[in-house]
Amino acid sequence: MSLPFRGRVREGVLLVSMVHVPVTGTKLPPIALSTNCPSCGVGLVPEELREQAYVCDCGHHFRMHGDAWIALLADEGSWRERWADVRPHDLLDWKVPKPYQQTIDQARQEGLNEAVRTGTATLAGRPVWLGVFDFRFVGGTLSIVAGERLARGFEQAAASHTPYVLVTASGGARMQEGVLALMQLAKVNAALGRLHAARVPYFSVLTDPTFGGVSASLALLGDVNLAEPGAAIGFTGARVIKQATYADLPPGFQSAEFQLECGQVDLVVPRVELRERLARLLDLYTG
Amino acid sequence: MPANFWSRTLGLSWEFGTMRPRERDTLSVWQVVELARHPDRPYSLDYIKRMAPDFVELHGDRISHDDPALVAGLGTWHGRTTVFFGHQKGRTLAERVRRNWGMMHPEGYRKALRIARQAVKFGFPIVSLVDTPGAFPGAAAEERGIAAAIAGAIMEWFETPVPIVAAVIGEGGSGGALGMAVADRVLMLENSTYSVASPEAAASIVWRDNARKVEAADQLQLTSRDLLAMGVVEEVVPEPEGGAHVDYEGTAVALENALWRHLQPLLTMPVDELLQHRYERFRYIDSLIAAHPDFGPKVEPKV
Ligand SMILES: [Zn+2]
Numbered sequence: 377m378s379l380p381f382r383g384r385v386r387e388g389v390l391l392v393s394m395v396h397v398p399v400t401g402t403k404l405p406p407i408a409l410s411t412n413c414p415s416c417g418v419g420l421v422p423e424e425l426r427e428q429a430y431v432c433d434c435g436h437h438f439r440m441h442g443d444a445w446i447a448l449l450a451d452e453g454s455w456r457e458r459w460a461d462v463r464p465h466d467l468l469d470w471k472v473p474k475p476y477q478q479t480i481d482q483a484r485q486e487g488l489n490e491a492v493r494t495g496t497a498t499l500a501g502r503p504v505w506l507g508v509f510d511f512r513f514v515g516g517t518l519s520i521v522a523g524e525r526l527a528r529g530f531e532q533a534a535a536s537h538t539p540y541v542l543v544t545a546s547g548g549a550r551m552q553e554g555v556l557a558l559m560q561l562a563k564v565n566a567a568l569g570r571l572h573a574a575r576v577p578y579f580s581v582l583t584d585p586t587f588g589g590v591s592a593s594l595a596l597l598g599d600v601n602l603a604e605p606g607a608a609i610g611f612t613g614a615r616v617i618k619q620a621t622y623a624d625l626p627p628g629f630q631s632a633e634f635q636l637e638c639g640q641v642d643l644v645v646p647r648v649e650l651r652e653r654l655a656r657l658l659d660l661y662t663g
Numbered sequence: 664m665p666a667n668f669w670s671r672t673l674g675l676s677w678e679f680g681t682m683r684p685r686e687r688d689t690l691s692v693w694q695v696v697e698l699a700r701h702p703d704r705p706y707s708l709d710y711i712k713r714m715a716p717d718f719v720e721l722h723g724d725r726i727s728h729d730d731p732a733l734v735a736g737l738g739t740w741h742g743r744t745t746v747f748f749g750h751q752k753g754r755t756l757a758e759r760v761r762r763n764w765g766m767m768h769p770e771g772y773r774k775a776l777r778i779a780r781q782a783v784k785f786g787f788p789i790v791s792l793v794d795t796p797g798a799f800p801g802a803a804a805e806e807r808g809i810a811a812a813i814a815g816a817i818m819e820w821f822e823t824p825v826p827i828v829a830a831v832i833g834e835g836g837s838g839g840a841l842g843m844a845v846a847d848r849v850l851m852l853e854n855s856t857y858s859v860a861s862p863e864a865a866a867s868i869v870w871r872d873n874a875r876k877v878e879a880a881d882q883l884q885l886t887s888r889d890l891l892a893m894g895v896v897e898e899v900v901p902e903p904e905g906g907a908h909v910d911y912e913g914t915a916v917a918l919e920n921a922l923w924r925h926l927q928p929l930l931t932m933p934v935d936e937l938l939q940h941r942y943e944r945f946r947y948i949d950s951l952i953a954a955h956p957d958f959g960p961k962v963e964p965k966v
Contacts, residue, residue: 468884472869520949527946549838549859551868554884555895558859561838562845562945565818570942573822589859591810592798592838597818611810611838612800616864620800630805638806 397500397652402447442510450497457495464521476552492522494529500655505533505540517550523560530567534574543581544595548588561593577661601641603632698854703908707749707792713915730771746782749792766799769812791829798839813842820845826929831855848925851887853902858885
């Protein structure tokens with residue numbers, strides 16, 4: 377599957393690129409799926425869905441996780457993960473509802489490595505820094521390790537003038553790390569400020585769901601904010617808003633389309649067009 | 664208490680040893696939470712009007728609204744014009760409703776940044792008093808971009824080249840508090856709290872039952888003593904016996920003295936150094952924890 381790439385004007389000359397940007401960099405890994413699409417109810421064939429980047433024919437975008445996002449965005453063989461050896465541990469002696477250390481160990485046994493993974497890659501031949509959230513690891517929550525990987529990545533991207541592409545999926549700051557998790561909002565935004573000051577392009581791809589401390593720090597500060605169709609994006613979750621204010625929320629509240637209307641995101645981009653769109657933006661911002 | 668990043672790098676001394684232990688040790692965490700939320704507790708304006716009797720409040724974000732949950736303005740403090748910010752909860756029910764219990768909307772953060780840019784223009788230092796359950800969890804705040812407003816504020820404080828000192832005087836609730844607490848020095852009143860989530864929200868997340876807030880408060884480590892131990896705040900300002908509401912004047916004097924002691928050295932610091940220190944303060948705020956061997960290599964080779 378590939379989409380035609382557009383030409384562009386440089387110094388008055390229309391350069392028509394014959395390069396096609398494939399929908400994915402590598403074949404996507406298998407992911408756990410329900411048997412039916414939650415939007416249209418059609419029975420799902422996992423292998424077919426995998427070929428269409430986990431987007432149902434009806435347009436429903438299934439949640440992808442860290443490894444799938446890396447496979448989608450990074451060209452084959454280009455991904456160089458950084459700081460994978462930086463590991464979380466329980467610092468508050470958190471016991472409820474289960475010990476945090478147990479949560480960490482269990483996730484690690486499942487082959488997950490924190491809520492954020494970061495590294496360098498090429499995207500359709502263009503060098504980038506990549507940061508991807510993984511919602512499976514404690515709800516993609518921003519933790520000390522996640523914040524450290526992001527901050528180091530921003531600093532190095534600023535130093536090497538390499539554009540940064542972020543993919544978010546998070547419930548917010550990680551409660552089990554207490555106020556130090558809250559401090560990560562300031563830590564990553566400090567580093568992100570340096571990236572902006574170095575005039576390095578930063579593109580934020582918001583996927584389902586992006587909330588709390590992540591939307592209130594790095595997720596909405598992209599030079600371009602892109603969102604996946606139907607993704608839930610906001611600060612406070614709808615359940616808490618209803619509890620706190622007894623408000624009736626309109627259908628589609630906090631959807632990507634709602635946030636486009638509210639001026640919070642620049643583009644709502646279907647997953648199959650994302651790579652082509654990012655490649656185009658990378659060219660425009662570095663041209 | 665182990666030496667922390669700031670004591671190592673700036674030679675700041677930890678002030679907790681001067682606190683009288685008697686009352687603190689007999690209070691439960693939940694009692695501290697209740698003191699922090701006490702309806703008679705002094706609010707930002709009580710301190711600001713004592714510190715700068717000529718205080719003039721300014722209003723509006725110049726886009727659409729004024730946010731009464733955040734007081735902002737100028738006053739003379741130690742002979743110099745100073746910008747003051749403070750969450751204001753409201754004393755009477757009518758005022759509480761008007762001020763939305765100190766829960767800010769996006770306009771509040773935009774107002775703060777507007778006046779912070781004035782502080783930069785005229786070279787005024789900034790004092791920010793934090794006392795909020797959190798940013799407003801409502802549909803209108805969402806529609807007007809509360810997340811981006813907080814995010815933008817947090818980032819812009821790092822690029823605001825004037826000294827900023829902040830103090831948590833009551834509740835430091837989550838991102839809504841942090842949005843007003845990115846500063847060169849952050850202090851806490853003894854019986855204030857600062858946390859990633861309110862005990863109610865944490866209980867609701869952990870047990871889906873916010874009645875278990877007392878257990879959640881115990882777990883969150885949100886007291887001034889906890890935060891000082893974690894190296895998140897520079898100093899804890901002692902309160903009078905019984906809490907700040909027992910003696911407004913005494914608490915105000917203690918807070919003012921501490922704020923001034925921290926602001927003074929910042930006033931003569933070169934701007935580049937000031938911003939670099941502010942950057943490092945937050946960039947390495949978890950260094951105590953991150954020094955743990957499991958955390959991985961600390962020094963990174965240059966790319
Ligand atoms: Zn479907």
